[in-house]
Amino acid sequence: MSGLQLRQPLRTQRPPLQVLLMSGCPEGAISRLGGPGPLPSLIEKPFMIDGILPTWGISSARGSRMRETRFQAARLLIVDDEPSNVRALERLLRAAGYTNIVGTTNPAEVLSLYRDQDLMLLDLRMPELDGVGVLEQLRADAPPQMFLPVLVLTGDSSQDARRRALAAGAKDFVTKPFEVDEVLLRIHNLLETRYLYREITAQNQVLERRVSERTVELDSAYLDTLERLALAAEFRDDETGRHTERVGEAAALLGTVLGLGAEEVFLIRRAAPLHDVGKIAIPDAVLRKPGSLTADEWEIMKSHAAMGAQILSGGRSRVIRLAEEIARSHHEQWDGNGYPEGRSGEAIPLTARLVMVADVFDALTSDRVYRKAWPAAHVLAYIREYAGRRFDPQIAGLCERIETRRGLLAIRQGAGASAERRRTVSTTTMARNRTPRQPPAVGP
Ligand SMILES: [Fe+2]
Ligand SMILES: [Fe+2]
Numbered sequence: 001m002s003g004l005q006l007r008q009p010l011r012t013q014r015p016p017l018q019v020l021l022m023s024g025c026p027e028g029a030i031s032r033l034g035g036p037g038p039l040p041s042l043i044e045k046p047f048m049i050d051g052i053l054p055t056w057g058i059s060s061a062r063g064s065r066m067r068e069t070r071f072q073a074a075r076l077l078i079v080d081d082e083p084s085n086v087r088a089l090e091r092l093l094r095a096a097g098y099t100n101i102v103g104t105t106n107p108a109e110v111l112s113l114y115r116d117q118d119l120m121l122l123d124l125r126m127p128e129l130d131g132v133g134v135l136e137q138l139r140a141d142a143p144p145q146m147f148l149p150v151l152v153l154t155g156d157s158s159q160d161a162r163r164r165a166l167a168a169g170a171k172d173f174v175t176k177p178f179e180v181d182e183v184l185l186r187i188h189n190l191l192e193t194r195y196l197y198r199e200i201t202a203q204n205q206v207l208e209r210r211v212s213e214r215t216v217e218l219d220s221a222y223l224d225t226l227e228r229l230a231l232a233a234e235f236r237d238d239e240t241g242r243h244t245e246r247v248g249e250a251a252a253l254l255g256t257v258l259g260l261g262a263e264e265v266f267l268i269r270r271a272a273p274l275h276d277v278g279k280i281a282i283p284d285a286v287l288r289k290p291g292s293l294t295a296d297e298w299e300i301m302k303s304h305a306a307m308g309a310q311i312l313s314g315g316r317s318r319v320i321r322l323a324e325e326i327a328r329s330h331h332e333q334w335d336g337n338g339y340p341e342g343r344s345g346e347a348i349p350l351t352a353r354l355v356m357v358a359d360v361f362d363a364l365t366s367d368r369v370y371r372k373a374w375p376a377a378h379v380l381a382y383i384r385e386y387a388g389r390r391f392d393p394q395i396a397g398l399c400e401r402i403e404t405r406r407g408l409l410a411i412r413q414g415a416g417a418s419a420e421r422r423r424t425v426s427t428t429t430m431a432r433n434r435t436p437r438q439p440p441a442v443g444p
Contacts, residue, residue, distance in 0.1 A: 068188070068192075069097070070195070071098070071188065071191045071195070072097055072098065072099055073099060073100050074098060074100060074118040074119060074191050074194075074195075075100045075101075075102070075116055075117045075118045075119075076093060076098055076100065076101045076102070076117065076118065076119050076120075076121065076187075077101075077102050077103075077104070077110070077113055077114060077117040077119070077120045077121070078090060078093075078101065078102070078103040078104070078120075078121045079103075079104055079107055079110055079120060079121070079122045079123060079126075079131075079134065080103075080105065080121075080122075080123035080126070080153075081105050081106075081107070081123060081126040081127060082105070082123070083105050085123065086103035086104070086105055087103070089103070089121060089153075090103050092180060092183075093187075096180075096184050102117070107126050107128070107129040107130075107131075107133070107134045108128075108129055110134050110137065110138065111137060111138075111141055114138060114142070114148055115146075117148060118148075118149075118191060118194050118195075119148070119149050119150075119151065119187060119190055119191055119194060120148060120149070120150045120151070121150075121151050121153055121187075122134060122135070122150050122151070122152050122153070122170070123152075123153060123154060124152055124153075124154035124156055124161055124165060125154060125155065125156055131152055131154065131165060131170075132164050132165060132168045135150060135165065135168035135169045135170060136168055136169075138150075138169065139168070139169050145201070147193075147194065147197045148194075149171040149172070149190040149191075149193060149194050150169065150170045150171055150172075151170070151171065151172045151173075151174065151183075151186055151187060151190055152165045152170045152172070152173045152174070153174050153175075153176060153178065153183070154173075154174075154175060154176060155175065155176045156175070157175040171190055171193075172186050172189075172190060174186060222317070223270055223319075226270060226271075226273075226274065226319065226320075226323070227245075227273065229274060229277060230244045230245075230273035230274045230277060231244070232277075232280060233274075233276050233277040233278070233279045233280050233308075234273075234276070236279060236280070236284070236287060236288070242414075243362055243363070243366065244272075244273035244274075244275070244276065245273055246358075246362045246411050246412065247272050247273060247275060247355060247358045247359050247362050248268070248269045248270065248271075248272040248273040249269065249411045250357075250358035250361060250362060250407075250408055250411050251268050251269070251272040251351070251354045251355045251357075251358040252265045252266075252268050252269035252272070253358075253404065253407040253408065253411065254354045254357060254358060254395060254398055254399075254404065255268050255354055257398045257401065257403065257404050257407075258354070258394075258395065258398060267318055267319050267322050268322065268351055268354065268355075270319045270323075271319050271320075271322035271323035271326055271351070272323075272326055272351075272354075272355045272358065274308070274312065274323040274326070274327060275308070275323075275326050275327055275330045275355050275359060276304060276308065276327075276330075277308045277311055277312065277323075277327055278303070278304035278305060278306065278307030278308025278309070278310070278311060278327055279304045279307075279308075280307075280311070281303075281304065281307040281311070282300060282301060282303070282304050282307070283300070286300050286301055287301070302331070302339050302340065303340070305327060305328055305329070305330065305331050305339060305340045306328065306340045308324075308327030308328065309324050309325075309327045309328035311327075312324035312327055322351055325349045325351060325352060326349070326351050326352050326355050328340070328341075328352070329341070329343065329348050329349050329352035330352045330355045330356055330359060331356070332344075332348040332352060332356070333356075333389070333390045333391075334348070334353070334388060334389060334390060334391055334392050334393070335388070335389045335390070337389075337390075338390075348392075350392075353391070353392040353395055354395060356390075356391060356392075356395075357383060357391050357392070357395050357396060357399065360379075360382075360383065360390075360391075361379055361380075361383065361399075361408055361412075362411075362412065364378075364379040364382065365379050365412050376405075376408070376409055376412065380399055380400075380405065383396050383399050384396060384399070384400070
């Protein structure tokens, strides 16, 4: 059936359907074939888009320009199953000054195209997947923080179509035939919202980055303060100046081999150096006494554990709370013969049991004024011998593993120390003696 033949039944439609003939034949030839009745409007091919737009109710795109050139590079996606509609819209938008336009007649392609776009122009009535279906797919697929405005362009002017499209996430709605100026105005308004949203998102990201930088700064200042506190206690008692740091590293190593999580290991590494912070409260006459301690002096010395817990008590952060339990219990022994509370077995916090082994390993492999450092192999044999008496047998058992031994030796040799904590400490002998020394003195 030719287009002219099809015209006859269409003329009887109520309301009458407007018919526009498009043909490569000249008008005279058409009128001879046309039969009775007036000839409908004819567009001779090839035609310019501006020539046919007014017949579709679309005014010429000429003279209709975008209102702000900043939107020139806005990325626009046209989705319409009718290729001629996609082409017409694309030409219209290009004529208005937009340069970044993608069109598709396949709505199934939207999911692979929408992420880079600033605005989508969407037809509603399409076979297989209609505009509402596209909007629903977008809603399910798009990340929650994404804002892609959708302008629905459709010949369906019913209230129901409008309601469904807006409910599915369309931001605006225009019915065909439309005025070019109105469409361009609506596109402009949606792009304005889109660009504003992008600016706010970028500003929020900058703010979030600043807050996170400040948080990192505060965290590092806080952890720095803890290190200084550990140093304050250490300076009075340790001629090497790096014992507390190594105990932190060694306890973290043992925790890792034991299978603790990364966060817990991090906290142990930071909290363990404070194990002897209570020594701040021990008078020099006792702490730095060159000779043997009397029984009373020994009691004072032992009080550093409870003192340390007291200094650290009431902390709100996890690292301080861990440091408190380590300070209180790092001299408790598995068999209950330790101090200050005589706890035994698993009643001693795990962190303190880890620090006990780390502390003894480091102390015995270090020179003291009252004895020379032991070879590491002897210290490890000592830990094995006192497993289940002084030390948690499971943690003592970890020291039998080759990777633990290597790690402990590396820490002992300084490989585990952080560069910023390397410092020169006066090696002036702070002669001390400890009593009793059974088992071997490793310092209180
Ligand atoms: Fe220690
Ligand atoms: Fe101690």
